[in-house]
Amino acid sequence: MLLVLLLSPLLTGFVRKVKARLLRRRGPPLLQPYRDLVRLLRKEVVLADSASWLFRVIPYIVFAGTWVAVSLVPTFRSGLLFSWSADLIALIALLGSARFFLALAGLDVGTSFGGIGSSREVMIASLAEPAMLMIVFTLALTAGSTQLSTMAAYMMSGQVGLRVSLGLALLALIIVAIAENARIPVDNPATHLELTMVHEAMVLEYSGRHLALIDFASELKLLLYVSVIACLFVPWGIAPPDGGAAAITIGILSYVAKLFVGGFLLAVFETSIAKMRVFRVPAFLGAALMLGLLGTLLLFVSRSL
Amino acid sequence: MIDALTGVIAIPAVAAALLSVLPGYRLTARLNVVAALLTFLTAVSLFIVDPRSGPYLLVDDLNKVFIVLTTFVGFTTSVFSASYIDHEIEIGRLTPAFVRFYHAMYQVLMFAMNLALVANNIGLMWVAIEMATLTTVLMVGIYRTHEALEAAWKYFILGSVGIALALFGTILVYMAARPVIGEGLEAMVWTVLVTHAAKFDPALLNVAFVFLLLGYGTKVGLAPLHAWLPDAHAEGPTPISAVLSGLLLNVALYALLRFKMLLALNPAAIAPGPLMVIMGLISCLFAAFMLYRRRDIKRMFAYSSIEHMGIIVFAFGMGGPLANFAGLLHMSMHSLTKSAIFFAVGHIAQVKGTQKIADMGGLTVTSPVLGWGLVLGVVAIAGLPPLGIFTSEFLIISSTFAREPWLAAILVLGILVALGGLFLRLNTIAFGAPRGPTSRAEASYVPMFVHLAIVFVAGIYMPPALVDGFQNVARLLG
């Protein structure tokens, strides 16, 4: 659990760095996100007059929800403590509740930008979540479980082979991950240009420690998706539940390696593509949904053959 | 000797004679009530003394039910009519002379209907029913307004044609019976006819039934013979509308049932069932659609009577113990409910000073008792629980759907459409912001609520004795 806390800003920083490099900039140092967090924590909170108690509670809820969700993912070692307390569906739902509250926060102060942000956010989510669930269906039907550890284990045991549906699922999952983490081309975390903001517009009114928490939460989310992809599609190296110290170190190392690879790929992807109009996003996500559904259907049919 | 049977017809006759000579409308009104009450009591006594049926008069389970129902509604209606007529005289729509005439006619009508019910002779029954018709013609026209006279005239002409057709049917029945039974009176006596029905000439019976169906069907108000009914209900005094809907239709139906039994006994004759079923369905659907564009409240409920007569005829046409039972139940429930509704409507029309639905509104606000009474009545007549008509409709539909799915489906459609029409109007009458003037009128709510209470109780609990009686009759009807 703590590991993810430590790693997540690093990942973000890495992605930023790589992007900067690709743009021939020097870019911020790797540890910049940590510094940002600390700085924000030091600052005082400027709270809008019209903000309610909910506005001040939400950051903690969001953070906690995301944190719990991340810590349920078998990152370097399957069969984590309590990983059976929630399966992949529950995990998605946890992220969903985090987003629910964040959207509420966007509406709470009663500004127009908050409204833009949360309305667009829920629109995106209304497509991303079903797509994600379809992906879960595909994987769960293949692995015969919605339990992440079990799925990872199943994937590791080479009995899967190459399946079309899995490929579709991977593709869809990547799309969803991009959308959920507010990355280009769906959203741009680095802009405050009102026409394009989605995620940033929601948290516009936050400052100080609240903003720190929310940023931290979004970094965790990025980490979560990368590690989900990692543990589901490249599970090799994850230590078995009864693995010794050596296995665990291998697990950790491979995990970190996976993270960096994933971050690198993401950065490359982001720099190589342009942001798309908000109302072209549904088509983008609809593609993901279709892919997921297709995967599931294929699975249903192939099962019967 | 004067037994209960003759009493049932003697009392009204005597009362009619008295009322036609006695002065003073208050006295005559009271006397009218008393006579009706006496008739009712004698009718009830039929169950105790149970007299034999002679060559002219007949009593069996079938007409016992009808007689008691008729006399009871006749009694309650006389109570209602007393207060109604009071108000009519106050506002000067009727002169005392006309009221005396009215009361006399009322008793004549009761006499005719009872006679039709107890007659053991098809000729006698025919005479009685025609007498009843002509009496009601006179009473419909009593207001002497243009509409009233037109309604009466229409009723008169169509009625006379109906009379003629019914008579021809009766003659044919006699012709069919004569070769078997022999000439003379015997060949027109129910009890004799029924025993020999199997040997009658089927073809003659068929023709006879066609004529009887059309002749008496005109009185029952089956579409397309119904034309007289809505106007007669709308233009006559409301007590008469109540009696027409509640009783006269039943009496004509009773005649039809008798002849149906006769035909049912003859294997070679056509089954009367299908004809009745078809006419019933036509009437039900047609009336249901006609409910929608009504502007006159009494005319609307007249059409609802046509619809229910259609349902009843349908039930009897389907036959079978369950459907017949349901038909009988529906008939009695409809008589009570519909007369109750007309009681309410009569007072409402007096309170509002009009029969135009558009000029009524928010009755449950302005005059709550009448308004809710009407709502309850409409709920009952629309076949909603927990009132009696729901029971009968339940039995009719559920028992016929397994046998004739399509017919039952059509019937259901008719009922649904009718419900829509009734409540569409009820919304404007009973609810919404009050409209139109509201004058005081001391009304007698007792008859209305007595009827509704009976219907309500029957919807939940039916005394076994009544049920046994109905089931006997249902078996009788085959």
Added chain:
Amino acid sequence: MRGLSFDVSHLLAGSLVLVSFIQLYQDRLYALLNVYALHALVLAASVAWQAFVQDAPHLYLTAVIALVFKAIIIPTALHRIIVRLGIHREIETVVGVGPTMLLGMGLVALSMVVMLRVTADADPLAREDLAFALSVVLLGLLMMVTRRNAVSQVVGFMSLENGLVLAATGAKGMPLVVEISVAFSVLIAFIVIGIFLFRIRERFDTVDVQALDRFRGERQ
């Protein structure tokens, strides 16, 4: 004797139908009334013949009623009404006379078919009578629905009722025949009076109430 009686009654009944056709053919009110008188006359004859054949004396009474009331009183009364109300004398028809006649033919054929399906054991006399009676009834109805004038409709109704009486008398030994004929005469009287009271000039449907009130005024 049997044969003869049969032929005579057959002849009379048949002629009754024929007269009904003649009625259908008329287009003048007075002529129509005269033909109706003839109709009633024929009816009276046939009733009388039936009375003779069935030696049922009470039927003579019916015959007399038919003769006096229907053949004499009613037509004259209607004459007077026509004069009093100034009803104009042509008969407006809904369908032309020719089609009406054809329809009438069809009706007669129909009644024949319906009635002759009666199994043979019913005696032929009754059967014929019934067939004719039925066709007279139907023709009367036809007249009521194809004529617009109130008077001609009344005439139609009356000939219909003649058909009924014919049937009733044809029914051997049927009780109450006399009463019935009387009752019907009363009915017709009602209608005629109604026409007079309500000042029904052309149509059955237009009731003139002012006239009625005036009348009441005269009475009181």
Added chain:
Amino acid sequence: MVVYALCGVAALLALAPIAVMLRASPNASGVIYGASLIVSVMLSIVGLLNLFAGTSSAATLPLGLPWLGAHFRIDSLAAFFIIIVNVGGAAASLFALGYGQHEQAPERVLPFYPAYLAAMNLVVLCDDAFSFLLSWEFMSLSSWALVVAHHRERENLQAGYVYLLMASFGTLALLLAFGLLAGANGNYLFDAIRASHPSSSVAALVLILALAGAGSKAGIVPLHAWLPLAHPAAPSHVSALMSGVMTKVAVYGFVRIAFDLLGAPAWWWSMLVLSVGGITAVMGVLYALMQHDLKRLLAYHTVENIGIIYIGLGLALAFKAHGMAAAAALALTAGLLHVFNHSIFKSLLFFGAGAVLNSTGERDMEHLGGLIHRMPQTAFVFLVGCVAISALPPLNGFVSEWLTFQAILLSPQLPSWGLKFLVPAVGALLALSAALAAACFVKAFGVSFLGRPRTSAAADAQETDSNSLAAMFFLSALCLIAGILPGIFIDALGPVTKTLIGVSMPHQTGLDWLTVVPIAESRSSYNGLLVFIFVTLSGSIAAFAIHRLASDKLRRGPAWDCGYPDASPATQYTASSFAQPIRRVYGTALFRAREIGEMPPPGATAPARLTVELRDLIWEAAYEPIATFVSYATERLNVLQFLTIRRYLTLVFSALVLLLLVLAIWP
């Protein structure tokens, strides 16, 4: 057992005339609602005892059809629904103890309220077709009276009219269904019906009729049209009952017929039910997203949840048809659990809406806003309701949807091909509806409770009274408990599934940490309790750490809003503007949504306005044609009222000739 239940019902029925007598007195509402509260509590205790005892007891009264009598039975299914009805009833009565004080026409509400409660109980208790239908229609009738209680508003009357028509349609459909089941000689006893095994075609027809009949009451698309009209029209506690409880009674009717009376199902039934359920779920929530009337939005959401329930039932039918008992038990449990959950949080939400309506006089969200400052407690419970209905952990809505997903994940083993294609699609629809529901309730809560007040009415709203709050807090507590301890409720449903399918889900409460394991732990498991603990724990850890380490300085200031300082609350996002992106995505196809913007010419002082028009295609396709046909037919037929006597005679004459012709050509 059933005797006690009947006593309770009798007591409720007795309250109606008492209410009529008391209508003048000022404390009538207190008496009536208090009494019905007590009775409902007792009845729900009866239901609980019976459910856990798992016994089935019957009684017969000499009422109804004389040769049949009125039969009543309380088996585990009935007991479960008795609990639902009376928990809802108790909550509504408690709420109404406060809310009913503000009723302007109590004499039009009080007599019908207890009758309505009694009717819903009776439907569940009845054990023969006649009394079942009688109480079913009586339920409709009494609720109709409550819908038209505020009869001076025209649209309430309209709503009541449509409602009554649809209700009677449903009853007649059920009547036909029972007519088929009972046969011509009318053995209406449920036992007799169970004993008689109808032919497959008859059974299919009965199922379709039952789906139409019970569905029209439950509000499945396209028979839902009355629901969003009628539910908001009634007083709010009645709306809660109608939406939260009566639709469940309708589901009971369907379950009773489809699972109990009809015997073994055919496989394609489930396809029917599943597709209906999926379409209903998505359409319901999309309709809800387009609304800005708070109560109507909630009503449409009932439609969505009914769809979810029917998906569960459909899966159960499919598994049952293919003899996969365990899976069937899972699916049925999911459906029934959602029945319970929805009854809880829908009542809660309607109470909240009622409280808002009461203190602001507004149902239109566009006129609300910022209520969280004025009515914090109402806002809190409403938020709980929103989270629960959006199927977010750790509250109860999530559990039942999770179970439904698990059931869907079992469906590849189904042999029949149609289902193979249908079930994943339905799964997608379910997922879609879940996500949209979340969006919808962000809108509902955010627009009406958050932000700044848009009208003065919203600005000076008052917190609602203690009774109402008590009711709402009670329901929120139930939401939480059912969310974090689902095992108990699933086990409680065991006997029900046992009676209907033969097996029940594996025993849950025994497992360590009260985890929910539908099939096998390796396959899937969920532990609401732990998730709850984790979230609270980590949240508080973070809070603690931050408040210990970081600065907790706080300064109030005007909203920054990207540097656009403006005071006007009118610039906030409204409900319709919030829904705009989703309207763009889904609305154009489903509602022909069009946005018409009028820009005044430069220099003109007129405000620019943007109007959105939506079309209800289902209404236009299914209902308007009927209306037009009826009016056309009535107009045509109405001519027959104004003919001349001669034409009427012609009618008679032609009828006669026709019949004679029939005779002539008779063989």
